[in-house]
Amino acid sequence: MKKNEIVTLNSLVSEGKKIACLSGNRNLDEKIVKAKMKSLGECGHLVPAIVVDATDAINQGLEVVDFTTGNVVRKEEAMNYLVLLDANHRYEAHCRLLADNEKRDEQDRYKGEFKLLYALNTELPIAKMLSAINIDTNPWNNGDYAKGARMRNPNEELPLLDAVNDLVNKRFSLTAASKWLTFKANLDKKVMSCAMNGIILPELRNITGLERGKRLIEVAKEHFTEKTIKSRILIDWIIYKYDNTGDDGKSDFTDKMERFLRNISNEDADYIEKAKGKTGGDTRESIINQKLTELWGNFEG
Structure with missing residues (x-):
């Protein structure tokens, strides 16, 4: 040729x-x-x-x-x-x-x-x-950027990028993957585009929340379908609880959240899975948030 x-x-x-x-x-x-x-x-x-x-x-x-x-x-x-x-x-x-x-x-x-x-x-x-x-x-869609970033840096040790790609390959959005693994949405197209040009920004090297995210995803799978986990509603609520936890409680937040997710009954999980928004009323997200907050109150009480 x-x-x-x-x-x-x-x-x-x-x-x-x-x-x-x-x-x-x-x-x-x-x-x-x-x-x-x-x-x-x-x-x-x-x-x-x-x-x-x-x-x-x-x-x-x-x-x-x-x-x-x-x-x-x-x-x-x-x-x-x-x-x-x-x-x-x-x-x-x-x-x-x-x-x-x-x-x-x-x-x-x-x-x-x-x-x-x-x-x-x-x-x-x-x-x-x-x-x-x-x-x-x-x-590209945002998930494609993560794949391109890894392909451009095959020999770099980037465990956070690897974990993002694992989720993206399971059809998580880049935003959802970022939130689960960092509790932030900062692993965005800009960060991945830089990596595709050989520039690894600090956000992609910070693995502080990596194991926490992996653990919580695995526990969430015990009661919730992948569709619900990907939807971002659950992780947004978890992040909200984390952000509103005092500094003295953040160190054991992951253990506490794991126990909470495990203790959700099949009946309550089914309610969350099947929640639907109401025309002129509460959205699906607000209904799920209300239920999770109620369950959290019972868990702490």
Whole structure:
């Protein structure tokens, strides 16, 4: 494959090339994949995917994985791979459409060609290319920034960033992940964007509340669904209780909150799970807050 030349995937496959992606790139969203399948089926490929050589990516400290198997691509086999910097959803859609051809009549089969082009500015670091392509032209959601931050700093010891990514991969918003792990919403897009440019701000190195957050999430799972835990209502109430605890009580706050969450009955947890706002009346958040405050009063009494 030559620079500045658009080529088809079929021609590359015939030369023994395979497709890979960066391990920290976005998770595939099923809705987007299905939308891309519909678009490709109706309109075909309108623009080429942007790629770089896997060898270059690995040499820049990025982890590359085979797109199909998810296996890490070793340096000695990297020459056989091209890495997608964008179009991950489009490529997955293309592969699924081809697989569906086995179930289709000849006239209904998908015949689209997947086309690729090397990134034109070869002087940019690949992590910077990824940022520019996916943020400037196809905006990321906040959770994607956390993945990009970790991918840009593979050798940095950043346990807080790792914990954020664990939650983001479970579909927590970046704000919810930040609140659970720091009791603040300060691990935002700005902090992650700086990390993607190699600048690690103090907020990302402060692990003071990390173990506290992990412990409280695990205890919350005993009574509440992940949907409720992700919603931020529960963690916002916990943070409120912490902020209104005197300095002399903050040292044992985590132990006390753990005991409280464990002592919530299944009946009360079910009430909180099923709480709904009322038109012209209390919101779901206020109903849950009232219930938690009532239970806390009983717990302390």
